[in-house]
Amino acid sequence: MKVLILNGPNINFLGIREPEIYGKTTYEDMLKIIGEYADKQEIEVSFYQSNHEGDLVDAIQRAYFDKIDGIVINPAAYTHTSIAILDALKAVGIVTVEVHLSAVEKREDFRQISYVSKYASKTITGQGVNGYLMALDYLKESKK
Numbered sequence: 001m002k003v004l005i006l007n008g009p010n011i012n013f014l015g016i017r018e019p020e021i022y023g024k025t026t027y028e029d030m031l032k033i034i035g036e037y038a039d040k041q042e043i044e045v046s047f048y049q050s051n052h053e054g055d056l057v058d059a060i061q062r063a064y065f066d067k068i069d070g071i072v073i074n075p076a077a078y079t080h081t082s083i084a085i086l087d088a089l090k091a092v093g094i095v096t097v098e099v100h101l102s103a104v105e106k107r108e109d110f111r112q113i114s115y116v117s118k119y120a121s122k123t124i125t126g127q128g129v130n131g132y133l134m135a136l137d138y139l140k141e142s143k144k
């Protein structure tokens, strides 16, 4: 099975940005952890991170042509604003898990809306990097 791991703005700054909220693991370390876990689970993963909304939309559209079976997305701040990302997910119709490193539900009011949640089959919050591994488990299970 082929899974695309998509990360939105500032996720490339993991380990540097607000470590008290997002942890000390760097973005590169996170990719390594996810990659190793995916290998063990015999899942083929690809990674894409962008700070630009349209680039994330393009990546979701590419997933359709690349015959990706599942998407794990942390849309970061675009979670709370982006109808374009929601529409792209609906357009490609690929099963999607939404992941947030932090427990967004316990944070500011402006983080309480998620457009992506309106499409995602599952949302995982507050588990740090482990949330991405849980998302892979879910996708693998739902493919059976």
Ligand code: DQA
Pocket: 009, 010, 011, 074, 075, 076, 077, 078, 079, 099, 100, 101, 102, 103, 104, 111
């Ligand atoms: C985040 C939560 C968002 O509210 C925030 O804008 C992020 C990261 C998370 O992983 O906890 O950039 O998606």
